[in-house]
Amino acid sequence: MSNRKMRKTTHRTVPFGKDVEKEHSTAPFNLLRGNPFRVPDGYFDRLPARIMETIDEEAEKGKTVILILRGRKWPYKIALAASLAFIAFTVAYLIFTPDPTQRLLSDIRQITSGQLEEFDGYLVNFDESLVDDWVERKGDGIRQAMADSTSLDAVTDADIMNYLLAEYTPEELQLNNETDSDL
Amino acid sequence: MSDTELLSLIRDDQTSRYGFSILVQLYQTQLYWHIRRMVVDHDDANDLVQEVFLKVWKGIPSFREDSSLYTWIYRIAANECTNFLRKRRLHAMIPLVGSNRNIAERLSDDPYFTGDAIQLKLQQALDTLPPRQRLVFTMRYYDEMPYETMSAILNTSVGALKASYHIAAKKIEDSLTQD
Known part of the structure; x- marks a missing residue:
């Protein structure tokens, strides 16, 4: 365990009202609302200066450094050109190395925040988490169906309806309908 | 100080840094804890909170004040967190690259996590939620934000947010009551 100094932080955000407390009063995780996280001692005192440094560093990056070879002899220029080549x-060579894993990792790293936000743009008025949840549940249902039968053809509409009724409450299904109608 | 006064300070070349330092002081603690609860690791939260403020700084000249500063800044933070978590989930799917250590292993080595076994279990349950669902849960449960405010920040209907929160809470409840 590191011997770095830690500060116990009891930060609570704006208390918006008792409705939140009431909503969670019966949840088993309600007693776990305490903050188990700590920050380095003096972290919030130093953070503003660090943020301003980040802003200054970003401004510096915008400046282009131009390499000028005025006055250099031809052999230096040739050596530099060879090095650059x-x-x-x-x-x-590294980029085109046919390593699928590295290529995939590289592709993921190259996904920009802008591209992700653009993707989110397609989901306006659409709660993506419901889709995530639906896919997760549907995935389990499909895997279960495959385990229970030799073919997906064996899954009937009635099976799907029974599955939905078993997995979702009527309120959830109703809310899903509301979401659909928002589209 | 109102949003308008603060923005005037920041948009004036003579007082921009002073104005922005006020903005940072106003929002840094709340934003940090929101981000930390989303990404868990202090170093990741530290990087993200700086990235959020950098985007705020860059975005202020074009900020049209269609929403409050609070809503706008929180929206940037929410997007940064969900993008970060999506990338982390993608990395976790690729074997033998990056850090594939699970949340329990990471937290057991984390000097800035002092939770007990049940807190660890809660973190494990939260880690299984899709990023957007985790965001909704964090904003509602930990940040205690009204659904109407969440709706403005996430551009999602209140009904959909309630459903999302309900599903997330049920998953966590199920996870904690197992064993």
Whole structure:
């Protein structure tokens, strides 16, 4: 265990009202609302300065450094060009190395926040978490159906209806309908 | 200080840094804890909170004040957190790359987590939620935010948010009452 200093933080956000307390009064996790996380000592005192440094660093990145070779002799220029060509070749080789795992990882890393936000744009007025949940539940249902039968053809509409009724409350199904109608 | 006064300070070249430092002081604690509850790890939260404020700084010149500063900043934080969690889930799906340690292993080594066994179990349950569902749960349960405010931030209907919260709470309840 690190011997770094820790500060116990009892931060609570804005108390919006008793309706939240009432909503959770019977939940088994209600007693767990205490904060199990700590921050380094003095963290919030240093954070504003660090944020301003980040902003300054970002501003610096915008400035382009131009390499000027005025006054250099031709052999230096040739050596520099050769070095750059070697670096470009190495980078190209690494990029096009046919390692599917590394390529996939690289692709994921290249997903920008903008692209993710653009994807979110397609989901306006649409609660994505309901889709996540539906897919998760449906996935289990499909796996169960495959385990119970030799073919998905054996799953009838009645089976699907029974599954939905068993997995969702009438209120949930009603709310899902509301969401659909919002689209 | 009103949003308008604060924005005027920040948009004035002479007082922009002073104004922004006030904004940071106003929101840093609340934003940090929201992000920390989402991503759990302090270093990740620290990186994300700086990224959020950087986006706020860059975005203020084009901020049209269609919503309050609070709503706008919280929306940026929510997007950053869900994007981060999605990427982490994608990484976790790829074997032998990155850190595939589960939440229990990570927290057991974390000097900034002092929760007991049941708190650890709660974190494990939260880690199974889809990012957006976790966001809704965090905003409602920990941040104690009204559904109407959540609706403005997430651009989602109150009914859908209630359903999402209900499902998340049920999953966590089931997870905690197992064994």
